[in-house]
Amino acid sequence: MGNILIIEDEKNFSSFVCKMLEPYHSCFIASEWEEAIEVLAERKIDIALVDLRLPKVSGKNIVEMLSAEYPEIIPIIITAYENDWKETEAYSYGVYRYLIKGSFNPNELHKVVNNAMLEKMERSKNLILEKELKTWDKTLTGILQKQRIISSKIPYNQGDQHKEDIGRISKKLDKKIDLELLGNSNATEDIINVIGELASKESLDEVLDHVIWFIKKITDAIRISIMLLSDDGEYLYIKKAMGLSSDIIKGTKIKIGEKIAGKAFSNRKIISSSDRIFRGTYFNYKEKGPFLSIPIMNIPDVNNEKPIGVINITRKSTDSAFNEKEKRALFKIVRTFSIAIKSELRKIEIEKNSINTLILISNVLEAKDPYTRGHSERVGDYAFKIALKLGYLQEDSKFLKYAGNLHDIGKINIPDSILLKNGPLTEDEYNIMKKHPIASKEMVSHISLFRKIQGVFLHHHERMDGRGYPDGIAGNEIETGARILAVADAYDAMTSNRPYRNALSNEEAISRLISGKGTQFDPDCVDALIEVINDELTLHNTNQIK
Known part of the structure; x- marks a missing residue:
């Protein structure tokens, strides 16, 4: 009533x-x-x-x-x-x-009013949660400030004093955060430790792995996925997950405002399988397990800024649905972790700007030579498409695209007399040219996005038989990304005009790649490129290459 x-x-x-x-x-x-x-x-x-x-x-x-x-x-x-x-x-x-x-009619009016009463109850819960979060944000800010001081290089005795301060804050927090409901009696101490640990992580992947580990620890979830907003802001994609198949991770894209995760994001509130409006709509939680989708909100939350993404948590199918206290506790935890996630996303944005600057330099470098103009951009496009054919995630494939755009950036150190020479290079000149992969790696070494794929820059001229440069490594010693780039680079070079020869046809270039399978090129990468080329030929109604 x-x-x-x-x-x-x-x-x-x-x-x-x-x-x-x-x-x-x-x-x-x-x-x-x-x-x-x-x-x-x-x-x-x-x-x-x-x-x-x-x-x-x-x-x-x-x-x-x-x-x-x-x-x-x-x-x-x-x-x-x-x-x-x-x-x-x-x-x-x-x-x-x-x-x-x-x-x-009267029945419709009753139905509307009764449903509005349920909405009223939901809004009341959210208003209570917002008040709690304001208190939580203030307390959390204090914790983070203390944690930064402890992590910095300060005298030992001062550090001890700050640890005691955090201990006192921790005891106060025990009354504010209902983590004990999740079965962890030392939860507040744990979360303070996790804040410090997250601050020491060096990449977004490491941060997200740690977030999943902690949520798994306190909820015993069977499935956890962290979805982030796409660059165009149109959909959510799975960046990290536990308990999901690779096909689901690669294939899941949820538009903003659709399904549970999309609605949790757009409504900026928790949505779960216990909510009346979703029962039986998107899943049968008795079979799949109680489900919770939590928006990753900023701290502080200002000007209705969009969330960063959502975290989805599924319990065992035998467990009961998440109750209101558990929802509040998890919302606070995710809110806490948003600081580290947002920080890494900002670093990525800054580094993308740095990458774009290097790409501009690479384009200027190529513009000196009409025969190589656009080469790196095309290599990046081919590398991206080959990676997708080999099962890379779209976001990971983008990094290979960047690597393709910059694989020859080290040639900026090569004298124009060698770089733009019309005739064949002497042995000494060729030895100088072979140093450009080392220079390329050094020029991108400051970009953490490339930390895991620096070998792509260094080894894109290595061969499967070990007769490449600069390190002469072979087979699986060569990173998959470098093997992809080697095929993309060779194909574009063969199908482009050079001062000493005209461009080869698609058929001839592919024939040479096939003949180099296992010796110069990775067979899987060659096959993937052939699929890419055939896709493009089909698009233009041209006969495919056999």
């Missing part, structure tokens, strides 16, 4: 609506805003049924004031003039439904 305020100047209609609702709810009638204010001062109202055309203050203005001053009240519009206020604008002020007089 709820308290319903009907703001309607037609007394017969308001009395009629009141009679329909009174067996189940308490109704209060006001013919204008001034009367409504009196009711609001005396009663705790759950739902307001508002007519749009009212004396003195319009229904639209009333809803706007309710939204600002009484956010816990759920407004429902009942009007005969549907064009007075666009539904989409009304919904932005928290209007739950837009009913047209004469077009609804």
Whole structure:
């Protein structure tokens, strides 16, 4: 049962609506805003049924004031003039439904009001959570400041004092964060330790791995996935996961606002399998396990900034659904981890700008020679497509694309007399040219995004039989990325004009790659490139290469 305020100047209609609702709810009638204010001062109202055309203050203005001053009240519009206020604008002020007089029956009104009461309960929970989070954010900021001091190089005795301070904060936090409900009696101490550990991680992957490890530790989840927002802001993709197949990880893309994860992101609140509106809609949680999707919010949360992504957690199918205390605890934990995740994402953004600068330098370098103009960009495109054919994740394939764009950046150290020479190189000149992979690696060594693939820059001229340069390594000693780049580089070089020869045809270039399988080139990479080329030929209605 709820308290319903009907703001309607037609007394017969308001009395009629009141009679329909009174067996189940308490109704209060006001013919204008001034009367409504009196009711609001005396009663705790759950739902307001508002007519749009009212004396003195319009229904639209009333809803706007309710939204600002009484956010816990759920407004429902009942009007005969549907064009007075666009539904989409009304919904932005928290209007739950837009009913047209004469077009609804008592059963429909009851259904709308009952569902609005459920929404009211959900909003009340969120308001409580927001208040808790403000306190949590303030406390967390203090913890982080203390942790940074401890992590810095300060005198030993001062460090001990700060550790004691954190100990006191930890005891206070035990009363604020309900982690014990997750089965971990030392949870607050654990999370403080994790904050420090996350600060020491050197990449986004390491941070996300640690986040998954900690959530697994406190929830005993069977599946955990961390989804991040795509570069274009259109969808969420799985960046890291536990308990999911590689096909699901690679193939999952959820549009913002769709399914549970997309709605948790757009609504900026936890959504779980226990929520009434999702039961049976996207999954049968009794078979798959209780499910929870938590938006990764910023700290501090300002100007309604978009979340960073979502974390999805699934328990064993035999477990009960997540309760409200567990949801609040996990929301706080994820909120805590958002600092480290956001920090790594910012580092990636900065490094992408650095990469773009290097790509610009590489393009300027290639522009000196009309025969190599655009070569690195094409190699990057081929490397990206080959990687996808070999099963790389799209995001990982992008790094190979960057590597392809920059694989020859080290040639900036090669004299133009050698780099632009029309005839064959002397042995000494060739030895100088062979140093460019080393220079390429050194020029990108400061970019942490390339830390795991520096061998791609260094070894893209190695051969499967060990007769390449600069290190003369062979077979699986050569990173897969370098083997991909070697095939992409060779194909584009063969199909481009050079001062000493014309470009080879697709067929001839592929024939040479096939003949070099196992000696110069990785067979799988050659086969993947052939698939890429055939895809392009099919797109242009050209005969495929056999």
